[in-house]
Amino acid sequence: DGGITQSPxxxxxxxxxxxxxxxxxxxxxxxxxxxRQDPGQGLRLIYYSQIVNDFQxxxxxxxxxxxxxKKESFPLTVTSAQKNPTAFYLCASSPxxxxxxxxxxxxxxxxxxxxx
Amino acid sequence: AQKVTQAxxxxxxxxxxxxxxxxxxxxxDTTYYLFWYKQPPSGELVFLIRRNSFDEQNEISGxxxxxxxxxxxxxxxxxxxxxxxxxxxxxxxLSAPHTGKLIFGQGTTLxxxx
Numbered sequence: 001d002g003g004i005t006q007s008p009x010x011x012x013x014x015x016x017x018x019x020x021x022x023x024x025x026x027x028x029x030x031x032x033x034x035x036r037q038d039p040g041q042g043l044r045l046i047y048y049s050q051i052v053n054d055f056q057x058x059x060x061x062x063x064x065x066x067x068x069x070k071k072e073s074f075p076l077t078v079t080s081a082q083k084n085p086t087a088f089y090l091c092a093s094s095p096x097x098x099x100x101x102x103x104x105x106x107x108x109x110x111x112x113x114x115x116x
Numbered sequence: 117a118q119k120v121t122q123a124x125x126x127x128x129x130x131x132x133x134x135x136x137x138x139x140x141x142x143x144x145d146t147t148y149y150l151f152w153y154k155q156p157p158s159g160e161l162v163f164l165i166r167r168n169s170f171d172e173q174n175e176i177s178g179x180x181x182x183x184x185x186x187x188x189x190x191x192x193x194x195x196x197x198x199x200x201x202x203x204x205x206x207x208x209x210l211s212a213p214h215t216g217k218l219i220f221g222q223g224t225t226l227x228x229x230x
Contacts (some may be wrong), residue, residue: 031216042120042207042220043161050216058217088159097214100149100168105218107153107161 002027004108006091011113013078013085021076021111023091030096032074033105036060037088046089049074050097078113086115118143120210122221129198130229136194137224139208143189145169148212150184150191155205155223164206167191198228 004025013019025032031050035043045058049068063082068074074093078085089112092105119142129135141150152164165177167184174183179199183192195202208221 033216033218040222042222043218044220045217048216056216090159090161092161094216097216100166103149103211103213103216104151104163104166106163110159112159 004091004093004106006089006108006111008111009109011111012116013113014116016080018077018079019113021078021089021091021113023074023076023108024072025074025091025093025108026072027093027095027106028071029093029106030071031094031103032068033092033094034058034064034066034074034076035090035092037090037110043090046076085113088112118145118210118212118217118219120208120219120221122206122208122224124224125222126225126227128227128229131200132197133228134194134196135198135202135226135228136192137206137208137226139191139193139221141189141191141208141210143210143212145212148210151209151211151218152182152191152193153207153209155207157204161207165193195226198226200228200230202226203228 007022033048034046047066049055065077091108094105095102121140148169150167153161179196181194205223209218
């Protein structure tokens with residue numbers, strides 16, 4: 001089955017610790033995205049990548065880092081510089097760019113990050 | 117700046133009622149895309165519908181229909197004959213082509229009671 005997988009489902013972070021959230025897709029999509037969702041809120045874009053080895057900051061990139069070494073994978077690291085990391089993190093992908101069809105984003109199941 | 121407003125925070129209906137979710141957007145782009153997503157309690161966002169800014173034809177897909185009006189910058193979404201399984205948070209989103217950015221509204225929580 002084609003889709004987007006995120007792991008782990010729940011993640012606990014200690015103070016001062018960096019943690020990495022995994023996102024993998026087998027849809028052969030060129031573009032991938034990371035969003036953060038706080039309770040009762042909409043989603044906010046953290047980072048996005050249109051192509052392998054290239055990525056762009058979104059609206060709330062501070063305290064986060066990403067890499068895109070493979071087309072299928074777009075891991076997100078929450079660094080110790082992110083002072084309020086507790087949130088629901090959603091990864092998405094889209095076929096590419098150019099039309100509303102190719103720019104439609106499809107989402108993974110999400111990772112809930114909690115601070116101990 | 118781009119912005120999406122979903123003024124309805126929560127809506128509660130009884131099963132089989134029709135329900136319309138409102139979405140108003142702001143953008144200076146002449147070309148843009150609009151989307152509706154559903155977020156059930158499991159958390160995953162499910163894509164429902166999309167519309168290009170240059171196509172104002174309104175459509176019906178099963179129990180879903182949408183009303184896109186550029187003159188009022190609105191993209192409303194209607195569920196006909198609602199069912200309990202429709203209970204979820206619904207998000208309207210706006211994107212500017214080639215940017216990769218989706219701007220989401222705050223979401224509307226729909227509760228369908230049996």
